[in-house]
Amino acid sequence: MQNKVQFITYVDRLTRGGFRQLKELVDGKFAGLFGGVHVLPFFNPIDGADAGFDPTDHTIVDPRLGDWEDVRALSGSVEIMADLIVNHVSSQSGAFTDFIAKGSASEFADMFMTFDKVFPDPATEEDLLRIYRPRPGLPFSKVTLADGTQRMLWTTFTPEQIDIDVHSAKGTTYLETILDRFSEANVTAIRLDAAGYAIKKAGSSCFMIDDTYAFLEEVAGKARNRGMEVLVEIHSYHRDQIEIAKKVDRVYDFALPPLILHALFTGDATPLAKWLAISPRNAITVLDTHDGIGVIDVGAHSDGRAGLLEPQAIDNLVGEIHRRSDGQSRQATGAAASNLDLYQVNCTYYDALGRNDNDYLIARAIQFFAPGIPQVYYVGLLGGVNDMDLLAKTGVGRDINRHYYGNDEIGTALETPLFHRLSNLIRFRNTHPAFGGALKATIADAGALVLSWQHGDAFAELKISFADRKASIAASGQSEMQIVE
Incomplete structure (x- = not known):
């Protein structure tokens, strides 16, 4: 890059x-x-x-x-x-719709993360509370297969995003x-x-x-x-x-x-x-x-x-x-x-x-x-x-x-x-x-932030005074650049 x-x-x-x-x-x-x-x-x-x-x-x-x-x-x-x-696919994807239609007979059945893959034994309240959630609720959704069977799948983000078993x-x-x-x-x-x-x-x-x-x-x-x-x-x-x-x-x-x-x-x-x-x-x-x-x-x-x-x-x-x-x-x-x-x-x-x-x-x-x-x-x-x-x-x-x-x-x-x-x-x-x-970051007098880059003889320094909103760049090979006008 x-x-x-x-x-x-x-x-x-x-x-x-x-x-x-x-x-x-x-x-x-x-x-x-x-x-x-x-x-x-x-x-x-x-x-x-x-x-x-x-x-x-x-x-x-x-x-x-x-x-x-x-x-x-x-x-x-x-x-x-x-x-x-890497985490999920759409509930409208061909693989998932095939799973809904055929259940365990689907060639894609093993692709999705079902509840019982992670919790083959009953999950305790402590197990569920331990799961990290950036959003409200638990990361599961109940789905009904074509034959009427119900399965619990992992849906970390939304019910429309079905989690993959990446392994x-x-x-x-x-x-x-x-x-x-x-x-x-x-x-x-x-x-x-x-x-x-x-x-x-x-x-x-x-x-x-x-x-x-x-x-x-x-x-x-x-x-x-x-x-x-x-x-x-x-x-x-x-x-x-x-x-x-x-x-x-x-x-x-x-x-x-x-x-x-x-x-x-x-x-x-x-x-x-x-x-x-x-x-x-x-x-x-x-x-x-x-x-x-x-x-x-x-x-x-x-x-x-x-x-x-x-x-x-x-x-x-x-x-x-x-x-x-x-x-x-x-x-x-x-x-x-x-x-x-x-x-x-x-x-x-x-x-x-x-x-x-x-x-x-x-x-x-x-x-x-x-x-x-x-x-x-x-x-x-x-x-x-x-x-x-x-x-x-x-x-x-x-x-x-x-x-x-x-x-x-x-x-x-x-x-x-x-x-x-x-x-x-x-x-x-x-x-x-x-x-x-390489960068050096320092706090100068009166709380000003100074960020300095040095590479051989080349240098570039940004100095910002937050108190009075002054900011400028001094760099090799060019005149000073004022950030604030």
Whole structure:
């Protein structure tokens, strides 16, 4: 993966078209901005129960977007990352409908994670309470087969997403077939979606247990053998992320977005500086994604170990996001919206900062100076605001940050001072040699945060005074760059 800023986008929600239109944008209006594109689920269908994360067929491109040759064509312009949804398939998939029709006689019967596979003996109340849940309720759904037999299946996320037994013969073949298709289309990196839930074991939390780490290494090895890097998507305690990072090529730095908000809201950059001193160097950094802003990643562990922020600081952080977004984020978060995740705040990052251009650019500058490779979400690139109309239409909280853009909207966004200033930051991050070196993060006088990169004679230093909102970049080979105007 190139050490350049990467782009995250849906094909249809950005272009109102398909892969060919996305390639036109990448080669045209976005030329030189991105080393790669994480293309959010483009499999058939893109408009299922979970916006593409519940494919009926993971090996087919939704024909509304194009085909695998179009994916391969895009790879001629930028590196491509695609999602490998390892935990589940759609309840409308051919494999599951065959199981419903034929029951145990189905060739796919063993592919799905049934309750009795994990609990062959009766599960106790303690067993069930031990299962980690980011959402209300237990991760099971009752299904009725064609002959009237009822079975209890694992459905970690929704009843429309049926969990796979990843160690079954059919489950293994299923995942390997997807990897093969990705490799054939010149996909160079995969994102393991919901990987922390893939392994279930009686008596455990069924989330990021020892066997999960072994599974991650197994999948990563298969991907590498096909020429692909692996990014693991897991929201968890920050020390767990450090351990996960040792076993895969890339891991998300999900602690960064709330820590930056905390620094901007309170003027206290100490938690951020402490994290940057120990955060994984093989991270993918984000401020915004297709999901909400996570807070579990800076919280305490369930065993009592301290988090990066105190509980009251997290409560204050969430409250300030709600305040700065004029209450819009509150309408899209928690029990207020379906398909919810209790540990995320649904809001555009720009709205979380009260649509303040200077604060937003300070946040992006910190992200670009943080260890790892930065990714910028399509809504964030264009300075997008909360889509309250889409939220009202779907009732899905995360849709507040999944806007459908038209060409006119994109054209208008590209002419804003915010986009021009952000583009300059992106190009600086992509081209300056200092980012190939090492980072030093310090708190200077009066609480200013200083992030310094050094690579041979090349250096780049970002200095931010949160008290008076001054931010600038000093770098070898160029004049000082002011972030705040």
